[in-house]
Amino acid sequence: MDIDVGVMKPFASGYKKNSNSLSQDVEILMKYSDSHDPTDLVNPYFFEIPTSPYDASKILGQKISLQKITDAYDKLLLSHDLVIVEGIGGLMTPITQNYFVSNLISELDIDTIIVIGSKLGTVNHTMLTYEHCKQMHLKLKGFVINQTEPNxxxxxxxxxxIMELTNQTVYCTIPYQKNFDLDLYIDNFTNLVNISNFGFNDV
Structure with a gap:
């Protein structure tokens, strides 16, 4: 069964952008999801400094409208069977002074998959994130481990x-790639990563 999937990254930040002033992260997200939605729906806010939305909005004098985010999500949802929303930072990354990424997840009422690293300290960080998910009553579905460094x-x-401590699914582990090439990685993704837990056995 074909599923029409939309993508969204409500907030992006950093110096890297293309000639259309689009965040590099958002450009990659749209390219590999084959998204043709308006960029202002996919990414309502792009701050050209690498910091949290809360901090960036203060520094740049750009007010954040939470209604703009929810409206964009609702419009995307009308055009797709489901919308995958990529976060920014962690659950406690501030969007405004008293509103965090976890608040946005709760307001959008979406399922949550947490991507974690593999360096020492990851278990502690993961458990703190897991406990916050429970505190916020988020619909946590599991974890993905992304090994971004060899150690x-x-x-x-x-x-x-992680499975024993949280009683949650670890959907897949993404191994470290020394000479990382995104195009090559995408082409060989199912050979490099065990995604059977996602139910994509026939991909």
């Missing part, structure tokens, strides 16, 4: 720890 926990060991 740290051995992946199978870390996966087992």
């Amino acid at each position: 740290g926990y051995e992946l199978s060991n870390l996966k087992q720890q």
